[in-house]
Amino acid sequence: MNKQYIDWIMSLPQKDYVFQKVNDDHVIIDNPCITGEINIYHLEMDVVELRLNRKSDHEAIFFLHFELKDQEHAKALTNEMLSCIKRQSQKTHTRILLSCTSGMTTSFFAGKIQEAAKTLDLDYEVNAVSYNDLYNEGFHHDIILLAPQIGYQLKKAQEVFRDQIVRTIPAQIFASYDAGKMIDYIRKELKTHKRTKEEKAVAKVMRDIENNASIFVITMTHDIGSTKYCHRLYEKGKVIISEEVIKNNYSLNDIRDILDTQFRALRKNYHIDAVSISVPGILMDNTTVRRIDYASISSEFTEKYGLPVYFSHNTAVVAYGYYAGQNKYDIVAYHSQPTGAIIGGQGYVYKGTPIDGKREMAGEIVGIANRTMPGINKPEQDNASIQDIKEALITYLVAGISIIAPEVFIIRSVLTPDMEELKNEVRKYIPDHYMPEFIYANDVSEYAYLGTMLYGLLRFKQAVKEKITTSTKA
Numbered sequence: 105m106n107k108q109y110i111d112w113i114m115s116l117p118q119k120d121y122v123f124q125k126v127n128d129d130h131v132i133i134d135n136p137c138i139t140g141e142i143n144i145y146h147l148e149m150d151v152v153e154l155r156l157n158r159k160s161d162h163e164a165i166f167f168l169h170f171e172l173k174d175q176e177h178a179k180a181l182t183n184e185m186l187s188c189i190k191r192q193s194q195k196t197h198t199r200i201l202l203s204c205t206s207g208m209t210t211s212f213f214a215g216k217i218q219e220a221a222k223t224l225d226l227d228y229e230v231n232a233v234s235y236n237d238l239y240n241e242g243f244h245h246d247i248i249l250l251a252p253q254i255g256y257q258l259k260k261a262q263e264v265f266r267d268q269i270v271r272t273i274p275a276q277i278f279a280s281y282d283a284g285k286m287i288d289y290i291r292k293e294l295k296t297h298k299r300t301k302e303e304k305a306v307a308k309v310m311r312d313i314e315n316n317a318s319i320f321v322i323t324m325t326h327d328i329g330s331t332k333y334c335h336r337l338y339e340k341g342k343v344i345i346s347e348e349v350i351k352n353n354y355s356l357n358d359i360r361d362i363l364d365t366q367f368r369a370l371r372k373n374y375h376i377d378a379v380s381i382s383v384p385g386i387l388m389d390n391t392t393v394r395r396i397d398y399a400s401i402s403s404e405f406t407e408k409y410g411l412p413v414y415f416s417h418n419t420a421v422v423a424y425g426y427y428a429g430q431n432k433y434d435i436v437a438y439h440s441q442p443t444g445a446i447i448g449g450q451g452y453v454y455k456g457t458p459i460d461g462k463r464e465m466a467g468e469i470v471g472i473a474n475r476t477m478p479g480i481n482k483p484e485q486d487n488a489s490i491q492d493i494k495e496a497l498i499t500y501l502v503a504g505i506s507i508i509a510p511e512v513f514i515i516r517s518v519l520t521p522d523m524e525e526l527k528n529e530v531r532k533y534i535p536d537h538y539m540p541e542f543i544y545a546n547d548v549s550e551y552a553y554l555g556t557m558l559y560g561l562l563r564f565k566q567a568v569k570e571k572i573t574t575s576t577k578a
Contacts, residue, residue, distance in 0.1 A: 380560020
């Protein structure tokens with residue numbers, strides 16, 4: 105079967121990429137932005153590995169194992185990988201914004217950095233604005249760099265842009281307009297920011313809970329046309345293995361593929377106590393749409409894989425992950441508005457306790473949409489305008505604030521990144537003294553990882569405690 109599969113790959117049109125067949129078990133993929141491989145391993149069963157990496161930073165953007173037992177299934181997953189190549193080749197991954205008093209000196213420096221980035225084949229987009237325009241433009245960027253002359257505004261900018269890296273450009277680099285050193289500085293800050301953010305969050309969990317278990321975590325974040333699956337192995341709160349898969353569609357079969365391959369391989373080398381998985385309330389299962397019953401599906405997967413498997417709502421875990429990673433807010437709400445969708449989801453934490461609701465469906469806000477927006481009966485509305493989505497988002501935020509009264513609302517909504525504008529709309533319905541802080545979050549992966557791990561850990565500890573109590577009574 106593997107030869108048939110490889111032959112099919114080599115027969116595909118090679119417009120956006122080039123295939124090089126090494127042998128019947130190995131194909132190399134190449135284009136100007138991406139390098140990748142298709143490998144077949146002959147283990148207990150034939151396992152296919154699909155892998156893509158960006159050339160600029162060597163980051164994995166698609167990584168997946170699956171059993172080669174059905175040609176149509178294999179072709180569908182391979183086509184998703186090829187679609188990922190096309191999307192990533194068109195996408196700018198890191199947006200950098202420089203700011204000074206008038207924007208003139210930083211505009212000159214931004215041009216030099218952009219030219220150097222192009223020479224180094226880095227997928228950077230570098231822009232510059234005056235300080236007066238910073239708070240309008242900053243939310244659309246990943247890194248914000250202030251010129252030394254406005255370095256005194258750093259603390260304020262960091263408080264506003266909590267999901268961005270905000271730094272002052274070192275004076276020596278700015279004075280010499282050294283684009284090479286500036287790029288080295290940017291790369292270093294990107295790596296430091298990612299590591300520090302995770303270490304602080306895990307440390308918070310270690311303070312709150314005796315964390316001595318090994319938990320395998322899968323999280324899922326969905327937008328129309330793009331789904332990210334993140335999976336990690338946590339051992340006593342420390343990340344041992346971490347991978348991401350980016351696909352076009354979303355399905356329970358993708359979860360099964362991860363468990364059948366990566367998870368099964370990990371169990372040969374690591375002791376794993378439990379699996380914790382976060383997914384939305386509605387998923388594709390084979391060819392049908394399935395409304396998730398979290399207790400039922402947890403039992404189904406527990407029986408199949410032979411150890412505790414816990415499913416949770418993906419918005420609930422993000423709220424819990426954000427709560428665990430900070431010490432400022434006790435009542436936290438999170439809203440996710442998938443790109444292109446008019447129906448979103450919410451998650452809540454009240455004074456350290458996640459609010460799951462009956463059958464763990466708290467935050468599944470389809471009912472609000474059906475009631476306030478007649479005719480909207482599915483989560484993906486391709487014909488919804490930006491204004492429709494914005495009005496829906498305001499409705500959801502007003503509902504969440506009215507019922508939960510959070511201190512902070514984390515908002516993932518790519519089409520409405522201006523939090524001050526959003527807050528002004530919500531003020532039409534909510535008095536200022538009840539208004540929570542609004543924080544824009546472009547990437548919630550770290551919150552989702554942490555929250556999913558924490559949910560699994562709590563449930564595993566509870567199950568162990570119940571088992572000990574029952575055994576003692578017997």
